[in-house]
Amino acid sequence: MDNVDLNVLRQLVHWRAEGRRVVLGTIVRTWGSAPRPVGSWVAVRDDGAIAGSVSGGCIEDDLIARIRAGALTLKLPELVRYGVGAEEATRFGLPCGGTLELLLEPVTEHSACEELLRRLDAGQRVRRELDLATGVVSLFDEHGADVLRLSDTQLISNHGPRWRLLIIGAGQLTQYLAGMALALDYQVLVCDPREEYAEDWAVSGTRLLRGMPDDVVQEFRPDAHSAIVALTHDPKLDDLALMEALKSPAFYVGAIGSRVNQAKRRARLAEHFDLSEAELDRLHGPIGLAIGARTPPEIAVSILAQLTAERYGAQGSGAEAGCEV
Structure with missing residues (x-):
């Protein structure tokens, strides 16, 4: 529906x-x-x-x-x-x-x-x-x-929702992304084990999960109608999610961060989590389409635009959105 x-x-x-x-x-x-x-x-x-x-x-x-x-x-x-x-x-x-x-x-x-x-x-x-x-x-x-x-x-x-979106991190950007994703027919789940973020989560229609990201991704059981987005800026959390997500059939896996940080992340994932070049190439980062986004709602729009392009097999330009956030 x-x-x-x-x-x-x-x-x-x-x-x-x-x-x-x-x-x-x-x-x-x-x-x-x-x-x-x-x-x-x-x-x-x-x-x-x-x-x-x-x-x-x-x-x-x-x-x-x-x-x-x-x-x-x-x-x-x-x-x-x-x-x-x-x-x-x-x-x-x-x-x-x-x-x-x-x-x-x-x-x-x-x-x-x-x-x-x-x-x-x-x-x-x-x-x-x-x-x-x-x-x-x-x-x-x-x-x-x-x-x-x-x-x-x-x-x-x-x-009910035909697509699923798992977001790692319950910060301000996630609030905008989650709300917009609901309107685009996603079932939205948010993972954040951090007390200071989770206690104030209140986006109606979403579900908050308090487990560690790698466990949550495994329990999520990503399929070809699933997207996983890491937004915490904390390697201890984002990397745990990505190491499982990139091995899954999820149609989209992305992480926020600058090009420099993305390069460091890619090196960490290859070294510590035994991910192949093909698996690493599936990672979208910097995340979102390059629309000049700067504010959290603008960045959320750019991320959902890229997810939509992936869903329909459209060719979108790469991202710079929120690259220094």
Whole structure:
């Protein structure tokens, strides 16, 4: 679930708390080009107010018109299709020939939306199973990849952060980086065994770990959807994390520090931790894209920009950001 759809859920829960009737739409299939991916959400309130998007706006307009006309008084989930032909595709804002199916469900006390939001706000991965015959939703812990599967009897979808970020150090820069990363669909964990930093950590939606960095990285079990960033400036902590991270499948490993300090770090890691040249070459440092960043929030932006470039295989320039911090 991306941050856009999380905001849809948040708005939906707010409307429900006000006693409003809400219909939730989920894109379950697309053919040809489609403006939004499978799994995207749109919520329509009983007076036509809308949250989220599944098209360029025309499908939303149709849903608004139908609910205002009383045509969406659903009792159970219902599957609708938009844009079967070129004429309809044009009418509903889809590229010519594009088609999408939308599962519309009336949101009730059986939809478990409040509990789903609570779990997602806690950074959990959740599997949502909607029974099409009853409209009842069941929630389960989930650790696998993204799934959206529609059958004759149920809709199964996975929600929650698809990417994980482990940050070593709970200083000021980490507060900005953690907050921004949450908005980019990361589950954020922060490791800092130092009492003076850990006691004041208070970024909602993140989890603070108090173990030593090497142990925490091992327990984190990095995979190809994981990033590890060392921000303490303390070799005793950063190096412990890096020696494990650089041997892992993590898609990104980085550490803050000047070019001079990065060279010293590389020498230490090679000498004391038996890391190969190939493993050392995976280390991003100085960390972040070179955007002229100086302040902690600017440096956080540069780091997340580099993580995003790595995620999508984009070619970004090297970093000087925060190199003397």
